[in-house]
Amino acid sequence: MTHLSDETGEAMFIKLAGFDVGGGCHAFSTRSGGMPHGGKLEACLPRFLAAAGFPAGATPFPLRQVHGNQVHIVPPGARPTQDPAADGAVTARSGVILLVRTADCVPVLLMNAASGVVGVIHAGWRGALAGVVARTLEVMASLGASPSSTRAAIGPAIGPCCFQVGEEVAAPFARLSPALVKDQGPPWRLDLPGAVAHLLRQTGVPEEGIRRVAACTRCRTDLFFSHRGEQGLAGRLIAAITIA
């Protein structure tokens, strides 16, 4: 992981070493590089993107995240539609920065160097159960990006140490894999980043292609925003990727 500090000495973002290839760029923001509670994305995004080494002049493409399974394709040529309601986005288009905002939910960045396709996922427990992970990989595959040659970076999210859930959440994840659910509840504790990794593997992304930022947003509110840890007053972390 690499970190670059802002003027206060706080790290603004995390990058996974070796994930960027062929001019592509990715980064997960920390609190310092993210969007403060009540802040505007337009106000904080340029500073984060510049610090993390995204190409100047590339167009950020935010989603209106709704905890569903819709995936938006940013097509080549056409002017991108702004702010579609979707929790996944995919593009083969250079000059476009895909991004999601999270505070406990799982951000996933997807890179397929062979086909020049990138993707991004916002996966909370609802979206994960609704199939947003598989759906995003299917849409990437429709653009020629095979899951077997796709690499995934899972960003900072609430960990199994902190994510207490009721039976309506624990039961479907336990059916996916019993190891994802801890404790004899209620309440149970869910390994949501682990569930996302499981869903990526299930869809054909190889184990060795999946990397994780191993940090819990709720344990580390000094570094990250946490919806649960900050009583709903959290800002949002930004996860962003571009093909070039």
Ligand SMILES: [Zn+2]
């Ligand atoms: Zn934790």
